Amino acid sequence: MMCWRDGEVELAGQVSSLALVDRCRCDSDSCATLYCVPKPEGAWGSDHRNILLATKEGLTVVDVLDEKIVCIEILDRAEIRARVLELLL
Numbered sequence: 129m130m131c132w133r134d135g136e137v138e139l140a141g142q143v144s145s146l147a148l149v150d151r152c153r154c155d156s157d158s159c160a161t162l163y164c165v166p167k168p169e170g171a172w173g174s175d176h177r178n179i180l181l182a183t184k185e186g187l188t189v190v191d192v193l194d195e196k197i198v199c200i201e202i203l204d205r206a207e208i209r210a211r212v213l214e215l216l217l
């Protein structure tokens with residue numbers, strides 16, 4: 129796991145244009161994870177990596193596959209979760 133660095137700016141630029149395909153369907157009350165591509169059957173694959181974002185609250189991890197953002201894991205952010213549930217029932 130690594131942190132968002134200057135070199136990741138290109139990835140950061142993708143955030144505003146990401147398509148949201150689905151949200152995580154786990155039972156956790158703290159989970160607001162979003163999928164930008166359909167969730168894979170198994171693991172993401174060998175070119176997959178995680179980037180831990182420096183957030184003040186909660187935990188946000190961006191999942192990158194082949195230099196594309198495929199998933200954003202968002203934990204312990206009640207206001208984002210409420211929004212996610214509203215958008216993606």
Ligand SMILES: [Zn+2]
Pocket residue numbers: 152153154155156159160161
């Ligand atoms: Zn989840």
